[in-house]
Amino acid sequence: MRLTEFWRRMDEHFGSAYAQSFARDHVMSELGGRTVHQALEAGWEAKDVWRMVCQVVGVPARLR
Incomplete structure (x- = not known):
């Protein structure tokens, strides 16, 4: 998996602002x-x- 795909999935699940917060904290x-x-x-x-x-x-199966 490329990092771009990883971050797309993170954004899709958490929302773009919270994805970065979750990943950092x-x-x-x-x-x-x-x-x-x-x-x-x-x-x-x-x-x-x-x-x-x-x-x-x-994370729901449809987003994995």
């Missing part, structure tokens, strides 16, 4: 105690980060 144990931004900067694949976000916040 929400620390997830599923990402090794990192935020979305930190995980991506640490080299996590966007598809794996998206899977973890889906798991944590219950």
Whole structure:
């Protein structure tokens, strides 16, 4: 998954303003105690980060 697709999905689920806030502020144990931004900067694949976000916040199947 490309980063552009990752961010499109984040925006679609959370709304563009909250997607960035969530990605910057929400620390997830599923990402090794990192935020979305930190995980991506640490080299996590966007598809794996998206899977973890889906798991944590219950993203509907149609948006996964």
